[in-house]
Amino acid sequence: MDSQHKITLTQPHKALSFFQCLIVMMIFAISAVVFGQAEAAEPPANARSKGYLGEWECLQGFRKDVDACVAITIPQNAYATNSSYDRGWECRHGYRREIDACVEINLPENAYLTSLGAHWSCDRGYQKIDNACARIDVPENAYLSDNNFGSGWECERGFRVAGNACEPVSVPSNAYATNTSYGRGWECERGFREQAGQCAPLVAPENGFLVTTTSGGDWECARGYRAVKDACVKVIVPENGYLTGTVYGSGWKCERGYKAQGGVCVAVMMPENAHLDYSGNDWECDAPYRRQTNSCVGA
Known part of the structure; x- marks a missing residue:
């Protein structure tokens, strides 16, 4: 009985050892072939x-x-x-x-080989036309440009391209040439603004000052004043309020614990279980209460 039981236990181990040996032999065989x-x-x-x-x-x-x-x-x-x-x-x-x-590579007159040696470019003052280098005719009041395209020249400051020539830009009094190829070619000096092709002087209203901005404004009001049409009107700050210094809105805000109402600052009346919100000009309920009209009620 004990002998038979012992044989039963060893047979699976023998079978397992046989398959392991077979796999190892196959791996060695494949490796040897490769x-x-x-x-x-x-x-x-x-x-x-x-x-x-x-x-x-x-x-x-x-x-x-x-x-x-x-x-x-x-x-x-x-x-x-x-x-x-x-x-x-x-x-x-x-x-x-x-x-x-x-x-x-056949180099045309007034040309040179590029650094790679497989192409050529024209000398300064010449531009490539077909397989030759043609001389660039620079008109009066112009200079050679470094562009490899276009005419090869640009007009001096105060002149603009007109066909194959450079014509002077008509700059009015109190203006300066912008040296641009678009627009009118000039801008008014600080303190002046374009008006019917001329530069008219700017006059800031009382309590205002001249500015140069990208938004086109010519003047701004001093702190404590705000622009109303062509004048600077004093900002009236109510009690418990302060100047904001902004050009929009009323120009003032209420102190913390007060809110704007009809041009004045009135105290914020908080119900039980409430506190001032992030703005400081209103209230919100403590957690876990929720707001219902003018009171805080349980969830």
């Missing part, structure tokens, strides 16, 4: 091994073509790039590639 193939794989002619698993690269002067290394044919006026990919050569400075040849 490494055997890698070792057996020889690089093609004019190539050398690179790393493992049969990797290889072509020798200098050859480039890869599918599974072979073919000789690189370097045309005249070219040099080898030492690359086993692409065509394996580049044209020398002053030549450009055309199919499988290097053709000399």
